[in-house]
Amino acid sequence: MKIAVADLQSLVEQVLARHGVASARAPLLAATIVAAERDGSRSHGLQRLAGYVSSLSSGWVDGAAEPVVHEAGPGLLKVDARNGFAQVALAEAAPRLRAMADRQGSAIMTTADGHHFAALWPDIEPLAVDGYIALTMVNTRASMVVWQGTHKVLGTNPMAFACPRRSRPPVVWDQASSVMSQGDVLLASAARRPLPEGVGVDGDGQATTDPDAVLRDGALVPFGGVKGGSLAFMIEVLATLGGARFGFEDRSATIPGAVTSNAGQFLLLIDPRRFGDSFLDRIEQLIEQLREAGTGRLPGDLRYERRRIAERDGLELSPEMHDYLLTASIASTRR
Amino acid sequence: MKIAVADLQSLVEQVLARHGVASARAPLLAATIVAAERDGSRSHGLQRLAGYVSSLSSGWVDGAAEPVVHEAGPGLLKVDARNGFAQVALAEAAPRLRAMADRQGSAIMTTADGHHFAALWPDIEPLAVDGYIALTMVNTRASMVVWQGTHKVLGTNPMAFACPRRSRPPVVWDQASSVMSQGDVLLASAARRPLPEGVGVDGDGQATTDPDAVLRDGALVPFGGVKGGSLAFMIEVLATLGGARFGFEDRSATIPGAVTSNAGQFLLLIDPRRFGDSFLDRIEQLIEQLREAGTGRLPGDLRYERRRIAERDGLELSPEMHDYLLTASIASTRR
Known part of the structure; x- marks a missing residue:
């Protein structure tokens, strides 16, 4: 089925508010989830909503902070x-941050x-729309082996950069420090698809293409x-x-239901x-x-294209996801 | 033959001063070349001196700026x-930059x-020794294909990061945006060694392991x-x-003898x-x-080890390089 972006936003807001996100903050948080779904960043879209809900329900994250x-x-x-949530912190700080930069x-x-x-791109795209250059970084729970290590210490630690353009949407890239993002490993696991070579290691530090071995x-x-x-x-x-x-x-x-990382942002x-x-x-x-050298789309362009189409035609929603949204928006699973 | 680090520094200073570097600036510039040689960053060490000299002699760079x-x-x-030279600019700006950060x-x-x-690491290591975190980036002449492009637009654009430690030398990494630095391609070309797979493309944008095809x-x-x-x-x-x-x-x-890039630093x-x-x-x-997870040396550690040995035992110098240094330190090739 198709759903209008605004209707999806409204449903996700209700789900979050129902599970402990302050009603004044739910629109902002919902917008980052819906924006990812709308722009085709599926690994950070609706797929993550259940993780938000279980992290809230377990008491791991405080939606009213x-x-x-x-x-x-x-x-x-x-x-x-x-x-x-870090997005709430950024929203609170943004006016002063902009004034400082000014x-x-x-x-x-x-x-x-x-x-x-x-x-990460939803954090900085609006800043670049307003003419600022923005660079942001987030650390996440340990999930990556680095520098000859055999055990994970650092997270997939993404970085995103936004550069304003004249009369056009900014160039914005957003990339994990890992070959593949944790979200894409979750997608592969859900779809029972093997990972490409060179993406992950198992518990013994040996190369593997099994997404579940990486996640376990x-x-x-x-x-x-x-x-x-x-x-x-x-x-980090x-x-x-x-x-x-x-x-x-x-x-x-160590906490059942908790899937978000309590960490930092720069x-x-x-x-x-x-x-x-x-x-x-x-x-x-x-x-x-860059165009003359053969570059077609710039980072961000594909998102802007998909956004335009989604705003016009609505988003495809599976019946299961629709059921989930309806159920979770009326029934709280908060303890 | 072996040469003491201080003696090498003195010779390189003379070579630079003889070719147009202001005598007050020659020690600083020589120090970055000698530091690379001393610490084992050979691609940025004495191998580059002839490039400094020819760039100065051609009038491309102004050693007295x-x-x-x-x-x-x-x-x-x-x-x-x-x-x-950018190092002279940084030396001039550094006291005010530190005061600003303070x-x-x-x-x-x-x-x-x-x-x-x-x-790049010599620019920021001293800042981290004094307790600052430093991140620096330099753009260089077009030498890399990016984002599906078939012609080069961006340079190998290196980035370096320095993080202070308590009572120990800082963690400092310095890496090109390319798989291999231009300096290492030059070394491979000089040694008539093929490049590893996946490092470069030829003039038609096809993968190649020939360093000269990459450079040409x-x-x-x-x-x-x-x-x-x-x-x-x-x-960039x-x-x-x-x-x-x-x-x-x-x-x-386009200028015979000019090998340095006129570009910027952040x-x-x-x-x-x-x-x-x-x-x-x-x-x-x-x-x-990180140590417990299996990381041995941290970025910078190998340089500190080699530095200690070089300061104690001196540096190995080929007879050809020694002759070059002696000749270039007394005879100007400046037009």
Whole structure:
């Protein structure tokens, strides 16, 4: 069946609110889930909703947490998400972060004690739409082996970057430090599909293509070998700067129903207007060269295309997902 | 033959000064070359000296340029290297950059119209020794195909990150966005060694293991495929923020003797002390976990080991290199 994006948003809001997300925060959180589904980032879309619900129901994450924003320096915001969702913390901090970048030229936000279970691009796309350059990083529960290690310590630690364009949607990429994201491994497991070679290892540190072996006691592998591991280390350091837990300190694996990571986020905001008026023209020159060299879609373009189609035609929803949404939006499973 | 590190430093200083580097700047520039040789980063060591010399002799780079440092915001330094070396620009800006980070919590430097022909880690290791977290990026002349492109637009665009430790040398990594650095391709070419698979393409965009085909009209390939290309794009944007040339705008390939790129640098400095006293203890906890998971050397450790040995025993120097150093230190080839 087809469902209009706005109707899906409304249903997801109800599901989240019914399971403990403050009603004032449910639209924001629902929007990041629906945005991923709408734009074709399926691994971070509706597939994740049950994980939000079980994490809330288990008491692992506090859907009613009110984040506290502290100015740690003229260019630094230190945000305590108080065991709530990182997106709520960012929404609370964003006006001050933008004002800081306007005043200083750049600003940094760090979030601690937060749960980030969504794609990263929804956090920064709006900032780049408004003309800022944004770079963000999140650490996640230990799930990757790096630097000759045989046991997982770092998470799949994603990074996302957004660059504004003149009169066009920004270039936005969002990528895990692992070859494959945890979400795509979950999709492969659900579909009983083997993983490609070179994606994961089993509990003995041996290469495997079995998604369940990776999820059970194995680990993912960083992209680019040592280099991806180096990026994941940097992300672990920067995302925890504000006092967040390291991925290996996250306890979610020991709590039934808890699937989100209690960890940190780093966000660097730069106002390119500080460097003169030519920035946007220069970016177009760079993109023109990439086009001439054979690049078709830029990062983000496919999302914008799918978004346009979904806004016009609605989204395909399986009967099972529709049933789940209806049931979960009226019946609370909160203890 | 063996040569003491200090004697090598002195010889390289003389070579650079003899070829147009201001005598006050020659020690700094020589130090980055000697540091790479000393620490085993051979692709950025003495092998590059002839490139410095020919770039200076051709008039492509101005060894006597005096950089201009401009405060573009309370947290932003915009540096004009005035067609000189990027290391000189950084040295000129560093005291103000540190003071900014002390005052603001973080600071950003961008350099335009500069030539960076060295490893990146020497730029940031001293900052991390003094307790700062540092992230730096440099764009270089077009040499890599990205995002389904068949022609090169972006450079091998390296990135380096330094994280301070308590009472120990910092963790410092430095990596090109390409699978293999341009310097290592040059080494393979000089040694008439084929490249590994998956490193480069020829002029028709076809995979090749011939280093000369890559250097002639081919291109390198980003690490991690699309993901490494995304990093290279981000680096191109951030490194040129202060008005630097894009890699595809660099004209060095058309000027005999010119091998350095006239491009840009981005450097983000963060003072972790702003976030409380526990940062250094936390980093040790993270490293302890990585050690327990099987990681032996951390990025930078091998350099520190080789450095200790070189400082004690001196460096091995081929008779040809010794002759070159002696000749070039007394005879100018400057037009």
